[in-house]
Amino acid sequence: xxxxxxxxxxxxxxxxxxxxxxxxxxxxxxxxxxxxxxxxxxxxxxxxxxxxxxxxxxxxxxxxxxxxxxxxxxxxxxxxxxxxxxxxxxxxxxxxxxxxxxxxxxxxxxxxxxxxxxxxxxxxxxxxxxxxxxxxxxxxxxxxxxxxxxxxxxxxxxxxxxxxxxxxxxxxxxxxxxxxxxxxxxxxxxxxxxxxxxxxxxxxxxxxxxxxxxxxxxxxxxxxxxxxxxxxxxxxxxxxxxxxxxxxxxxxxxxxxxxxxxxxxxxxxxxxxxxxxxxxxxxxxxxxxxxxxxxxxxxxxxxxxxxxxxxxxxxxxxxxxxxxxxxxxxxxxxxxxxxxxxxxxxxxxxxxxxxxxxxxxxxxxxxxxxxxxxxxxxxxxxxxxxxxxxxxxxxxxxxxxxxxxxxxxxxxxxxxxxxxxxxxxxxxxxxxxxxxxxxxxxxxxxxxxxxxxxxxxxxxxxxxxxxxxxxxxx
Ligand code: AMP
Numbered sequence: 001x002x003x004x005x006x007x008x009x010x011x012x013x014x015x016x017x018x019x020x021x022x023x024x025x026x027x028x029x030x031x032x033x034x035x036x037x038x039x040x041x042x043x044x045x046x047x048x049x050x051x052x053x054x055x056x057x058x059x060x061x062x063x064x065x066x067x068x069x070x071x072x073x074x075x076x077x078x079x080x081x082x083x084x085x086x087x088x089x090x091x092x093x094x095x096x097x098x099x100x101x102x103x104x105x106x107x108x109x110x111x112x113x114x115x116x117x118x119x120x121x122x123x124x125x126x127x128x129x130x131x132x133x134x135x136x137x138x139x140x141x142x143x144x145x146x147x148x149x150x151x152x153x154x155x156x157x158x159x160x161x162x163x164x165x166x167x168x169x170x171x172x173x174x175x176x177x178x179x180x181x182x183x184x185x186x187x188x189x190x191x192x193x194x195x196x197x198x199x200x201x202x203x204x205x206x207x208x209x210x211x212x213x214x215x216x217x218x219x220x221x222x223x224x225x226x227x228x229x230x231x232x233x234x235x236x237x238x239x240x241x242x243x244x245x246x247x248x249x250x251x252x253x254x255x256x257x258x259x260x261x262x263x264x265x266x267x268x269x270x271x272x273x274x275x276x277x278x279x280x281x282x283x284x285x286x287x288x289x290x291x292x293x294x295x296x297x298x299x300x301x302x303x304x305x306x307x308x309x310x311x312x313x314x315x316x317x318x319x320x321x322x323x324x325x326x327x328x329x330x331x332x333x334x335x336x337x338x339x340x341x342x343x344x345x346x347x348x349x350x351x352x353x354x355x356x357x358x359x360x361x362x363x364x365x366x367x368x369x370x371x372x373x374x375x376x377x378x379x380x381x382x383x384x385x386x387x388x389x390x391x392x393x394x395x396x397x398x399x400x401x402x403x404x405x406x407x408x409x410x411x412x413x414x415x416x417x418x419x420x421x422x423x424x425x426x427x428x429x430x431x432x433x434x435x436x437x438x439x440x441x442x443x444x445x446x447x448x449x450x451x452x453x454x455x456x457x458x459x460x461x462x463x464x465x466x467x468x469x470x471x472x473x474x
Contacts, residue, residue: 001251001396002085002100003027004184005205006068006164008172008225009196013067014059016196020205021050021069026253027100027201028073031084035096037166038064043096045070045084065227066172068164070098073398083124089134093141094168097133099126100201101161101182102396104454107461109156129163132156141170143224143232150175150222151236158452160244160395160442162217164199171226174199178237179451180219181244181395181442183258187211197225202247202256202263216259242442242451245432246397249386250294250357259438264297267357269435270385271301273427274355278306278383283423284351285381289313291356291368292340298385299355308353313346314368336367348376354421358386360399362406365419373420382421387429388412391448394458399445 003024007013017034032053033045042062046053050071054062070085086098103109103125110120113131120127136152138145146167153163153175160181165173176184187198187206198206203213217223220237243259244251248266256263288310290299296312303310317339352372359365359382369380388407393399402408406415416424427435429446444450 001027001073001398002098003071003201003205004068004098004100004162004164005198005200006066006098006166006172006174007196007198008066008227008229009194010065010229011194011196012063013065013196014063016198016209017067017069018050018054018059019209020198020200021071023205023208023253024069024071024201025050027251028071031072031081032070033072033084033086033098034062034067034069035086035088035098035166036062036064036067037094037096037168038066041088041094041096041166041168043086043088045086047081047084066166068096068098068166068172082122085124085126087122087124087127087130089130091134092137092139095130095134096166097126097130097163099129099161099163100396101125101159101177102394103128103157103159103161104394104452104458105158107458108455125159125161126163129153129157129161133165141167143226146173146224147222147234147236154178154220154237160452162201169227171224172197172199173222173224174217175222175236176217176219178220178239179442180216180241181451183243183247183252184217185213185258186215186217186223187213195229197229197231199223202252202258204253204256207255213257241440243438243440244395244397245436245441245443246358246386246393246445248436249432251397254294254297261436261438266436267294267297267385268301269437270427270432271298271355272305273431273435274298274383274385274425275302275305277425277427277431278302278353281423281425283381285353285379286350287311287313287346288353288355289346289372291354291364292316294357295355295385298357302353302355302383311343311346313343313352313372314340315343316340336364337371340368340371342371342375344375347372349378351379351381352377353381353383355383355385357384358389359384359406359415359419360389361404362415362419365421369420379422380420381423381425382416382419384424384426387426387432387446388415389445391445392459393445394450394454395442395444395452397445
């Protein structure tokens with residue numbers, strides 16, 4: 001998963017892009033990059049957090065009226081430096097690009113492009129999108145030609161992706177895959193008569209910088225903003241949307257709004273659904289404890305609904321990154337204890353309703369249950385707002401290997417035993433649908449039904465590659 005933010009204005013956008021990227025840090029912590037255009041393309045990218053990649057001096061160098069920022073967490077590609085985004089090409093004219101998402105036919109497309117002219121150097125799928133796009137462009141610029149090239153990308157590049165581009169001396173192009181699997185919002189602000197238009201993976205980076213959310217880029221829609229801030233948009237594909245449910249469950253910031261649904265509201269609703277399911281078990285508990293931070297929202301609603309105290313029995317060290325972002329299993333296992341500190345007075349002798357957003361590999365859940373028991377919990381009842389994740393994601397969430405997904409291997413009862421909980425309860429898929437209230441969702445990781453079909457070879461290659469990457473990072 002990655003985060004992108006792009007802004008075009010008649011004044012320097014770098015302060016907003018930089019601050020926006022700080023609000024996108026939760027979407028990726030491996031590398032950060034900015035490309036801007038001011039008489040020439042300026043590109044700075046490196047491994048690390050936004051705040052460590054850019055110095056004041058560098059931001060000064062990037063100063064421009066148009067810029068794109070990217071925070072990266074790799075789903076395809078493992079070399080941090082080569083694969084860090086943004087990327088650029090110079091033919092037929094200079095273009096800078098960053099994206100969020102994943103292609104299912106990446107390997108095949110890369111092969112095809114390299115047979116032609118050996119142009120793809122990284123193993124990052126955005127480079128493939130860039131070359132398909134650039135090769136479809138005529139020498140002469142026109143907005144119509146840009147849209148035709150996006151159409152070509154839609155025809156060739158299969159998967160889930162949101163893309164931002166800087167077109168030298170012309171403006172900013174944004175588009176979203178034909179199913180709108182990955183999110184992309186648009187916002188606007190006018191300060192002292194100077195207008196700016198911005199795009200981002202979620203609304204938070206834009207609202208924190210004073211933008212007003214206009215809405216979402218639609219499935220298969222391309223939007224071009226020229227240097228006079230005039231907008232042209234076109235719908236270039238007709239498929240039904242399939243928005244990734246995991247954005248609301250876990251990935252996006254609680255303050256963000258996607259597809260007109262507040263992430264916070266969705267999580268509150270997930271907590272209410274869990275409460276309904278819990279009531280049916282007939283079990284008794286003493287306290288609701290959320291696994292910070294994502295599940296705090298759902299946990300608070302659950303506690304309210306079943307009339308139990310809500311207590312922060314686990315406190316998060318906020319200076320340690322999300323555990324799954326650390327590529328190897330080994331790192332993840334060690335970091336759970338570093339990250340979560342138990343508050344014994346809220347745990348000892350209690351029957352705890354532990355709420356987490358999801359169980360992916362099961363590693364974290366097992367550690368947390370043990371942590372609570374080691375600190376005297378009488379019972380640990382584990383509640384997950386997300387239904388069992390049984391199938392890999394090929395559209396940009398890091399759930400690539402069936403072998404790694406605990407719910408793909410084990411039944412609910414077996415998982416309960418494996419993580420050491422006294423009871424395990426998942427929201428059902430129907431409960432999730434009710435909580436989100438969005439008709440067009442991608443639920444592939446819960447149902448195995450993929451809105452964009454995944455070639456069999458890709459499936460196994462993808463799994464193998466990701467497992468190897470994890471080994472390399474150990
Ligand atoms: P685990 O079950 O050990 O993989 O850890 C799952 C926890 O990590 C969940 O509660 C989430 O908070 C978080 N998480 C979210 N997305 C992912 C992901 N793609 N891979 C691993 N962990 C994730």
